[in-house]
Amino acid sequence: MIQFEHVSKSYGKTPVLKDLNFTIPDGQFVVLIGPSGCGKTTTMKMINRLLEPDTGTIRIDGKDVHSQDKVELRRHIGYVIQQIGLFPNMTVAQNICVVPRLLKYDKARCDEIVQEMLQLVHMEQYANKYPSELSGGQQQRIGVLRALAASPPIVLMDEPFSALDPLTRESLQDEVKSLQQKLNKTIVFVSHDMSEALKLADIIIFMSAGEVVQMASPEEMLEHPANDLVRTFMGKHTPDTAPSKVESFMRTNVFSVHKDRGVLECAERMARGSVDTLLVTDEQNRYLGTISIGDIRHWGRELTTIEPLIRQTARTVRVGDEAKESFDYLLDSGANYVVVLNADDTIAGIVTKTSVARSVAENLWGEAK
Template identity: 40%
Template sequence: MILKGETVILEKIEKNFAETAVVRDVSIAVQAGEFLSLLGPSGSGKTTLLMMIAGFEAPNRGRISVGTRDITFEAPNKRNVGMVFQRYALFPHMTVAQNIAFPLRMRRCSRAQARDRVDAMLAMVRLEGFADRLPQQLSGGQQQRVAVARALVAEPPVLLMDEPLSALDKKLRETMQLEIKRIQKRLGVTVVYVTHDQEEALTMSDRVAVMADGELMQVGAPIDLYHRPANAFVAGFIGKMNFLEGEYIGHDGDEAVIRLSQTATVKCPISSATAVAGQRLTVAIRPEDLSVRPSGDVRPGGFKGRVEAALFVGAAYVVLVAIDGRAGEVVEARLPANGGSLPLVPGDIVDVFAEPSAVRLFSHQQRQAA
């Protein structure tokens, strides 16, 4: 079974509840067959946006279209979109096969056609042999697969998913992420997926739309959001980030120099620094982009510090370093374990360095707002 995914276009969508704006002027174009995640903290507006696509909420302003159809104010059952809810919403008195067949019954499909489609979906979600079981006889992951099969059995071009894995444990959640992505790629359906889990969004998505306070912060491929965040909110929300307040003091060749303290500086490409001398800026550096070594002569763009903690976390060591000249301020470095022991212990004086290309700058006011 191959589905023909369709585009989903959101144009200047706004939604208010009473006097509160929960979605503000959001425009997104989801391509046919694309997996797009709406990512953000609680209250960011992502679920409300999904509910407007599904038809369970109506926008106060804007337009929603699927393919060439304007569905802004269509009833949910007329939109031809599949929906997977956070709590699965399976009928407890129906078997797995009956749950999957339910949308086909509503469309008055013949019994033979329904049976063929249900069998095909059971094979797709790897639940052959489970047709006669009740939902309570299934694991959480199996129930989730039934919910996905039911949403897809009527062959919708668009599948909407509202935090469908949040109730599962970490290991099962990771397995289901790959399973849902496998099914989506095989079928070619367009998916709009809501999650607050950054890792989940990065793992599953072709593109991610990051939201905060009802506004769209950035839309892009996972690698772009991670390495080229558009603002301080995205930088801090996607993965881990060290934020340090600094002062632009000039440039060294083609690199800008940012002072963190009287004895600590970092560098970044001068194209990233549009500041004037003396301007306060926020420096952002990923933990894995910091190198830490026993103290020697600090290279330009690095600084000294004292190891506060060194923790083994499996594939890496997490090292917390207090910055020289910045009382109480600590950076986190993540160093590959590579099967060996870390030659650092709390109290060691170390040199910390980041390649200039890994350093991001944001305005001081922007960081405060974020």
């Protein structure tokens, strides 16, 4: 457990961290996120005493880090950053074993650790290579292993993947997440990339101008962002959870008429709209059924209003229903549409094959104009 209690820090007269208070439980993947310069790195560096707060206390498992020997402390806290790479004159194996050797593990134990670590990322064959023989992604993988090698309960990672190409970054994110779950570490990870945070975090701590704006699970933050800045940061990630409800796939401009309308008038509306059915509603705009041009041609002559021609043959669903059933129905039945009703039985829209295709395209390629 890592606790920040009233932690503040200034550079000169400029306050950089303002009264930080939060607790990170064991075994959690915590992502510190926020705009550049908001104090993420400063916050992180206080955990392993690379920086000291002006006021306030940081505790690990209840013990004030300030009372602990710095070097000893850091040996039990893994640290991965973007810029500092591997030692170029050491092999991969030697790089991984830097901390175990400092901790005076014997040679056999060190060899074992190298094997275990390399197996985790399927790089066993690289043990005796030098960093210059590896790609950037492979080097950063070894950097992560180096931080994990002495099995520290806590690992700090400061934008460790931001210099990598997107594909490599994604695969390293997957690896780190699965390592964390396998090894049950507490990871504090700095990022300025919300998609990275959403992918990795059990808990996101959102910082702005030296303060914690919100600390919440990714789901909670997506659903209830604390303010506009958080919302903006979430930005286009909100719809990343693929829409699955029927209202995301319907069109809302539908042709509907009241049941007391005349037959001729309805026939004309159909002709004008190039449709062969209309939705029919009662006085309170509640859905009653549909009328078709076929029925009007066949029976319409003897009638004044359309009411006797209303049929309840169209499939209806409710706003909030899963869209999949409607898709299946449209594909299997050959029906032209499904009617979507609001809770009060008024018409919300209709789902057609075209409206589905359009919504899917918008989700894949952005707003179709």
